[in-house]
Amino acid sequence: MSLDNPRFVAVLLDWPGTAFLARLALTGPYLLGGIMKLADWPGAVAEQAYFGMQPAALFAAATIAVELVGPVLILADRLAWLGAGMLGMFTLLAAMVANAFWGMDGQDRFMATNAFFEHMGLIGGFVLVAILSPRRRARA
Structure with missing residues (x-):
């Protein structure tokens, strides 16, 4: 049993447009x-x-x-690490200011907690951009 992606998934992920569209979805x-x-x-x-x-x-x-600037660097795939770092830090700071769930109660706390951790997911996406960009470019 192979742990590799099915062929149709591999083809989709290897298509150059997929990487750009994923970066656009993340930075849009x-x-x-x-x-x-x-x-x-x-x-x-x-x-x-x-x-x-x-x-x-x-x-x-x-x-x-x-x-x-952050999205332009990521979309151009030039200095993507810098754009990802800019947006990741911005997202962390904004989440801490706008979604400070630790000081809330009730429904406000519930909603802010969800929003805060959704933003942590975005930060994970920016880390992946920084990791994968040089690898993808090296293969091209």
Whole structure:
């Protein structure tokens, strides 16, 4: 009994477009978030202020930069480790600020706990990007 992927799965995973589409699925929400914040600067600043980040304009600008530059590096598969690190650290910090379940009760705690650990899953995806990018490029 072989532990390898079935042939159709191997073909799908080896198709070059699959790696790009997976990177796009992982980074798309960040890219969209950065574009939306850029299009609504007052809203981006207000969001930072809501979470207590001061000076709000500086944190909004930094957030936009990370949400745009990180995905571009990952999608271009150049310095993907840097883009993955940027988005992974951003995700960890954002989860700790926005989903601080340890200080909540009831339904709020339940929802924040789920969101927090979903974000940890995204961080795992960014670690995999950093691991796999140089390996994939070496095979190409």
